[in-house]
Amino acid sequence: MILVFFLVGFVEVMSIAFRPISLSFPSLRQYFRGRNLLDAMSRTITHPAWAKAIFSALLPIPFYLLELLVGFVQAIVFMLLTAVFYGRHLHP
Numbered sequence: 001m002i003l004v005f006f007l008v009g010f011v012e013v014m015s016i017a018f019r020p021i022s023l024s025f026p027s028l029r030q031y032f033r034g035r036n037l038l039d040a041m042s043r044t045i046t047h048p049a050w051a052k053a054i055f056s057a058l059l060p061i062p063f064y065l066l067e068l069l070v071g072f073v074q075a076i077v078f079m080l081l082t083a084v085f086y087g088r089h090l091h092p
Contacts, residue, residue: 023081027074034067 041060
């Protein structure tokens with residue numbers, strides 16, 4: 001039975017150790033999705049040159065605002081998850 005307790009304790013320690021890393025993956029994924037979207041929007045119009053110059057600067061603006069909103073919401077969610085995680089482990 002002692003072996004089972006040590007094994008469960010080891011798995012729990014590994015779970016706690018890797019939780020911050022696993023919680024950072026959605027944030028990193030969202031960052032790269034946003035960068036790809038902004039890159040695609042800035043390359044949408046290629047001809048004529050005057051339209052490319054104008055729209056490559058104006059077309060991504062709504063998407064920049066959307067990225068700011070998504071980043072803000074994601075920061076709030078991860079802040080709450082971190083507070084719940086540390087609150088549960090510091091004050092059982």
